[in-house]
Structure formats: C-alpha cells, structure tokens
Amino acid sequence: MKILVSDDVSMKGVDLLRENGYEVDVKKNLDEQGLIDCIGEYDGLITRSMTHVTEKVIEAATKLKVIGRAGVGVDSIDLKSATARGIVVVNTPTSNTLAATEHTCAMIMAITRHIPQAHNSLMAGNWDRKTFTGIQLQNKTIGIIGVGRIGSRIAKRMQAMEMKTIGYDPYIPEERFKQLGVEQVDLDTLFKRSDYITMHTPLTKETRGLIGKEEIAKMKDGVRVINVSRGAVLDIYALAEALKSGHVAGAAIDVFPTEPLTKDINPFLGMDNVVITPHLGASTVEAQIGVSVDVAEGVMEALKGEPVATAVNMAPVPPNVYNVIHPYFDLMERMGNLAVYLADAPMKEIEVEYTGELADTETRLLTTAVLKGALNPILQESVNYVNAAEVAKTRHIAIKEINSQSNGYFVNSVTVRVRTNKGEHAIVGVLFNGTEAKIVQIDEYRVDFTPEGYLLLVPHVDQPNMIGQISTILGQAHINIMGMQVGRMTKSGNNIMAIAVQDDIPNDIMVKLRSINGILDMKLIHCDIH
Structure with a gap:
C-alpha cells in the first residue's frame, strides 16, 4: 500500500511505515490542485495543519482509506466528506500534550514578567528595569476553559505557583473538578473573576468564535488572555482592540484563525503588551517524534482494517x-x-x-x-x-x-x-x-473450533460412518483436512461436524457430500477476514 506524507513530520514515523512494508512518498507544500492530481494513487495520507483536505480532494481520493493528522486539530480536514466515504480520520491527541502544556506555562510567564520585551530592549543597548516591572502569580486567579488533557495539567502547574484555579468545561463531571482542585464555574463567572484566562478546547461548532467582543467586555479590567489551543476559538481583532484600550493588560497567542499569520492580517504589529509565537505549542523534539510515530501506528492499524482508538470520526x-x-x-x-x-x-x-x-x-x-x-x-x-x-x-x-x-x-x-x-x-x-x-x-450445537481458514459445517443425523464417508470424499478429491470436531446438539438427536480444510471445496465435491444419507445441511465458510 502507498502512503503520502504531505507535511513536515519526523522521519521516525516515515521509517516505521517503510519498515512495515509500506511505500511512502513525501511531497510537501501541495496546494489543493496538487493534492487532487496525485491523491488517487494513495491508500493513506498523513498531514499536519498546512495541508487542507477538502471535499474536492476526498472526491479525487478513490483509493484512500485513512487520513492521519500528526497532531490534535482536524479542522483542516473535511470530516463530513471523509466519513461519508468511509475514510478513517485519526489524530494524535496525547503525543504533544506535555509540549502544549509547557508552552502555555512559558507564555503565561512571558506576559507576566515581560520577558521578550525586556530581552529586545537589552539587545538594543538599553538598560530599562522600570518599564518592565511585572506582577506575581501568587494568589491570582486563572480561568481554564477546557479542563481536559492539557487544561488539567495547566491547573496542576499553576497551583504549584500558588494560583487559584477555576474552570469551565461542560463535558467534565463535577467529581473530576474536585479531584483536580479546580473550582467549577460557568463561563460568565470565569470571565468576571479571572486575572488570567487560558483556552484549551478543540475547534467545534460550539467553540468556534467562543470569545469575541462581547465576551471580552465581560472580563475584568487588567485580565491577561492566553490561547495555545485553536486559532478560531478567539477573535484576535477584538482582542487587539481591548489590548489597545488597556481593558486587557496582556495577551499570549500561539494559534491564529488563518495561518500563517502574515503582516497584512496581523492585528498585533507594533504592540508591546502581547507575545505571539508561530504555532509552537507542539514544537519540541520529543513531541514531534511522538506525533509522527503515533500517527504512523494509527494509519497502519486503519489500513489493516483494525479499529483505531484515536479515530476522530468514530465514537x-x-x-x-x-x-x-x-x-x-x-x-x-x-x-x-x-x-x-x-x-x-x-x-x-x-x-x-x-x-x-x-x-x-x-x-x-x-x-x-x-x-x-x-x-x-x-x-x-x-x-x-x-x-x-x-x-x-x-x-x-x-x-x-x-x-x-x-x-x-x-x-x-x-x-x-x-x-x-x-x-x-x-x-x-x-x-x-x-x-x-x-x-x-x-x-443448538456445542462445538469448539477456531474460526480460521475454510470451515465446513455439517449438521447430520447421529449415526455410524458419517465421519468416514465425508473423509473419504474429501480425501479422493485431494482436499486436506486440517482438523475435525463433532459437536452434539444441546438437547438430543443430531450432531454437527466442523471440518477445517486447507483449500476451497469445488461445487461438484459439495454435491457429493450433500448426497450422503443423513446430511441435514452443509455450509462452506471462508472464516478469514479482510
């Protein structure tokens, strides 16, 4: 089978695929038409955020069985079209969890102590301590939107910094909040009470545009906003206005509605109370190896017809x-x-x-x-x-x-x-x-057999020489019997024979077998699955 890798992924995953007998082509920077032109020859596709797998691409993917996303977000993949075609879409939800957690913590510290701005000032030859006076995290309240894999880890680390942690997540039970030591609140309460607000949600219909102008207006003066989840969750233009007005004291943004973020669409240019990074949440050596290996394993499972625990278009x-x-x-x-x-x-x-x-x-x-x-x-x-x-x-x-x-x-x-x-x-x-x-x-028959290969099931009357007659006909036809077992009816009367044979049985031989006196029924089953 052939697999196309259309984005930068660690070669560890590519090597794993090749070691397991798959033919892998790496073709980066394909636009929609370029992908349409070549996708028809591939059984699997591995992408990251730069590849957009549209409905047109999926229509052209006549052999495609699986799309693997080396990362968490799948908003660049048309899930509806893929599901309609029976194409499995898998991601790697746990491989970069720690990397995203640590990057979020780094962003929080950066906007709290003005680290990038102080660095740039010193590199420019200035010695300015007063301008970059920061605040302390101790006793501040951090509101976590999405208290799942990453949000829960953020809570643990911020609690170590002696912050108060509150959270909103409609999919997490109250008991889990208690286990994490996070106070469960509604979204409006989180906006009003939080000194810091950090987002850790997938991009869904419910979360797209979750925080816009109206939501920012509900936040307390001097709040700091962090987004290392999905770009379209937050209205960056409304945020930029709030940063300019001073209502939002600082922001740290790693993801954007449109990527790459170019100069003509960047609302933060020239602003000194914001830290932005180019989608670096998962950019550690360890995480890149992890997502590459994990997506390769998921793609191989899907191509073998096995269930994949990380398939996003399955329950x-x-x-x-x-x-x-x-x-x-x-x-x-x-x-x-x-x-x-x-x-x-x-x-x-x-x-x-x-x-x-x-x-x-x-x-x-x-x-x-x-x-x-x-x-x-x-x-x-x-x-x-x-x-x-x-x-x-x-x-x-x-x-x-x-x-x-x-x-x-x-x-x-x-x-x-x-x-x-x-x-x-x-x-x-x-x-x-x-x-x-x-x-x-x-x-009604008790049996004991392994469902593999070709299996002949023969319900028959419980009488002498049934096994001998069937064995003789198969032997004369040079059909090798791999195993045979007779099961009795759970009540009384008839038996069933389960005969494992090496090869398919021709129709003329099946006719001879069915003509044996005492045969009640006969089915040849090919038990191997594909």
Whole structure:
C-alpha cells in the first residue's frame, strides 16, 4: 500500500511505515490542485495543519482509506466528506500534550514578567528595569476553559505557583473538578473573576468564535488572555482592540484563525503588551517524534482494517475501555462473518449479547466489528469501523445490543444472533486465556473450533460412518483436512461436524457430500477476514 506524507513530520514515523512494508512518498507544500492530481494513487495520507483536505480532494481520493493528522486539530480536514466515504480520520491527541502544556506555562510567564520585551530592549543597548516591572502569580486567579488533557495539567502547574484555579468545561463531571482542585464555574463567572484566562478546547461548532467582543467586555479590567489551543476559538481583532484600550493588560497567542499569520492580517504589529509565537505549542523534539510515530501506528492499524482508538470520526473510546475490548475485535468480526454465511436469506436484524466483563463496559465498537464482518462478504463496497453502522442502516438491518450477567455456561462470552424472514441463527464465542478466539456454540450445537481458514459445517443425523464417508470424499478429491470436531446438539438427536480444510471445496465435491444419507445441511465458510 502507498502512503503520502504531505507535511513536515519526523522521519521516525516515515521509517516505521517503510519498515512495515509500506511505500511512502513525501511531497510537501501541495496546494489543493496538487493534492487532487496525485491523491488517487494513495491508500493513506498523513498531514499536519498546512495541508487542507477538502471535499474536492476526498472526491479525487478513490483509493484512500485513512487520513492521519500528526497532531490534535482536524479542522483542516473535511470530516463530513471523509466519513461519508468511509475514510478513517485519526489524530494524535496525547503525543504533544506535555509540549502544549509547557508552552502555555512559558507564555503565561512571558506576559507576566515581560520577558521578550525586556530581552529586545537589552539587545538594543538599553538598560530599562522600570518599564518592565511585572506582577506575581501568587494568589491570582486563572480561568481554564477546557479542563481536559492539557487544561488539567495547566491547573496542576499553576497551583504549584500558588494560583487559584477555576474552570469551565461542560463535558467534565463535577467529581473530576474536585479531584483536580479546580473550582467549577460557568463561563460568565470565569470571565468576571479571572486575572488570567487560558483556552484549551478543540475547534467545534460550539467553540468556534467562543470569545469575541462581547465576551471580552465581560472580563475584568487588567485580565491577561492566553490561547495555545485553536486559532478560531478567539477573535484576535477584538482582542487587539481591548489590548489597545488597556481593558486587557496582556495577551499570549500561539494559534491564529488563518495561518500563517502574515503582516497584512496581523492585528498585533507594533504592540508591546502581547507575545505571539508561530504555532509552537507542539514544537519540541520529543513531541514531534511522538506525533509522527503515533500517527504512523494509527494509519497502519486503519489500513489493516483494525479499529483505531484515536479515530476522530468514530465514537471515542477511553483508554481503560479500549484495553478491555481490544482483544475481542478479531473474534467479533469473525463471528459476524460466520453469521452471514449461516443466514438463509437477507438479514433483517443482528443482535449481539454480551456477558461478564463486556456487559459492564462500552461495547458499541465491538458491535461495529460484528457488522463489519457480516457486511464485507456480501457487499462490493468496503465496510469498515467508520461506515459499518450507516451501511447497515441503509440496508434496513436492525442492530440490537443486550448486556446480561451470564449465559449459563461461560462467564465471559458473546452471542451473535442473525435474523432473517426464514428464521434465526445464533453463534456463541469466547476468548480462551484472553487471546485465543473460539466458537463454542452454533444454534443448538456445542462445538469448539477456531474460526480460521475454510470451515465446513455439517449438521447430520447421529449415526455410524458419517465421519468416514465425508473423509473419504474429501480425501479422493485431494482436499486436506486440517482438523475435525463433532459437536452434539444441546438437547438430543443430531450432531454437527466442523471440518477445517486447507483449500476451497469445488461445487461438484459439495454435491457429493450433500448426497450422503443423513446430511441435514452443509455450509462452506471462508472464516478469514479482510
């Protein structure tokens, strides 16, 4: 597979991709048309903030399966178009957390003690101590907008400077605020009480233009404003006016609505109460290596068809949940694959029942894995973790999840039921030792097999010589049997044979097998997933 890297990223990530067999081209400074002209030959794209992946680019990306953003913000990527095409968009939300935190702290100190201005004055040959008298952080109040990964770390560091910390974040529970020692307030209260205001939010519909002229007017006189998050969260022109009037005593800005910030659109030129930097929040050696390696790993997972914990156009999965459900993904997809082969007619409903540890966690992504396994064998379009639920919906397949304490036999298990207008089939799967996928029941039959390769399922009457007749026909056709297991019906009467074979079985051989007296049904299933 081919991957295009369109921005500056550490070669550590590029080398990792190449070591794993991917062909990687690095083409920087491509405009929209340049990207459109070449994107059609690539399976993956890795960008930073300078590359704009527009709807037109995505339309031209006929092979594209994943877009990796080496960083946090994805506002330069048309998420709606990517999701509609089933293209996974991944970012690296944790790799530059510490770098952004430290840069924010540096910016706070810079505007508090006028460090850049004092430096420039001294370099110009002046010795001026009085002009650059600063203030102390002790007992000042810092208002943190967005108390997530970075905001929480800012709080910890500013508390060490003996600052009072208040915060606003509608997505963080009250208990978390208490754990952090941050007073939870509404936005208006934060504006009125804060001596410093720092922003650490993603760019969304809700946060775009979050702080403008009206919000700045609510702030106390002499406030200092810091933004090391996303440029469009803050109206820099309204801020510049407030800096000129003295209502805002100082500002430190690292990100801007339009980047790069050129002279003709820079409202801060010539102002001595502002510190600006060219989007340096993530610019440390360690962070650049981290985002490059992390985005490479995310892109490889997506290209292998695996779920990616940092995919932004899928339901987010907290790390503690991901650690629980991750071992089950392969099993779930294979169970979905088995289910569609067992179905005797178009699927009407897929029900997934979770017991044990899975019943107590978030399982939507696991159910998506079942859909992916069930839909890929029957559709021409590629079905993945991004579009599986929508594809099922467009085909009027109902999805149902059930959580229960036990199925009566295994403590931790998953049951997949597929319903058609002709009836229902059920598959029960478990993980042995937390890693080995096993199917332990099909309908009313107890079995024990690994869902891999080609599998011949043969429900039959419980009578002598069934195994011998089937083995003879397969042997005469030079079809190698890799394994065989007979499962009894949970009540009484019939058995089921699960026969693992090395290769596909031709139709004429399947006809001979079906003609054996006592054979009730026969299905050849290709269990491997793609």
